Amino acid sequence: MLSSFKRFFFATPRMVTDATKTKVNNLIKEHPVVIFSKDYCPYCTKTKSTISALTDSAYILEINTIPDGAEIQDYLFEISQQRTVPNVYINGQHVGGNSDVQELKSQGKLDGLLKAAL
Numbered sequence: 408m409l410s411s412f413k414r415f416f417f418a419t420p421r422m423v424t425d426a427t428k429t430k431v432n433n434l435i436k437e438h439p440v441v442i443f444s445k446d447y448c449p450y451c452t453k454t455k456s457t458i459s460a461l462t463d464s465a466y467i468l469e470i471n472t473i474p475d476g477a478e479i480q481d482y483l484f485e486i487s488q489q490r491t492v493p494n495v496y497i498n499g500q501h502v503g504g505n506s507d508v509q510e511l512k513s514q515g516k517l518d519g520l521l522k523a524a525l
């Protein structure tokens with residue numbers, strides 16, 4: 408508990424390299440749908456199944472399984488003010504997390520957003 412407290416307040420921020428910034432920016436630019444995810448995250452599972460039911464074109468990056476994942480998460484926070492996963496981009500635009508995806512779905516707007524992107 409104390410160690411998570413210390414990490415939250417005193418951790419040295421990681422440097423986000425230009426390579427990571429370029430990688431994330433390109434993914435968002437080149438893929439109509441990008442889901443930054445963690446493979447154990449239940450919110451991510453829900454978002455992936457919701458979006459996969461509508462399109463098989465989503466690019467999914469499981470950031471907990473790759474060496475630059477923590478840096479990617481830092482950069483996502485920088486550009487979207489969102490640190491949690493899933494972090495979803497559609498058509499180059501930040502959509503948000505699972506609650507945002509579910510809200511779009513229940514408003515009947517998700518399908519149209521995806522169709523416009525694909």
Ligand SMILES: N[C@@H](CCC(=O)N[C@@H](CS)C(=O)NCC(=O)O)C(=O)O
Nearest residue numbers: 448449450490491492493504505506
């Ligand atoms: N309200 C968020 C909840 C997402 C969430 O809490 N995700 C957890 C993983 S299951 C998270 O990102 N925790 C911080 C982390 O993994 O760094 C949503 O709807 O997407």
